Amino acid sequence: MEGGDGRKETTAAARAQKEAAAAGISVRESLQHAWASFLGLVRKVTARSEEEAAEADMRAAKMQVEATDEAEAKKKQLAD
DSSP, X not given: OOTTTTHHHHHHHHHHHHHHHHHHHHHHHHHHHHHHXXXXXXXXXXXXXXXXXXXXXXXXXXXXXXXXXXXXXXXXXXXX
16 A cells, blocks of 8 residues: 555546456457458358359358457557
């Protein structure tokens, strides 16, 4: 405790809470990437043409980009 008012402990607790939240966001992002990859693979395997397979790849990539964008926005919101 610094100065007897508890500010240092509160700051450390707040920082730890933000870091835990950021870690949770990163885990969720990783799971969303894995899910997008899985769905893309399933769609690619079940595609009836090369065009459908290419579309499956594009949709999987789009889902991954959206997951990354969402995670970055949430982490930025935490930092503010």
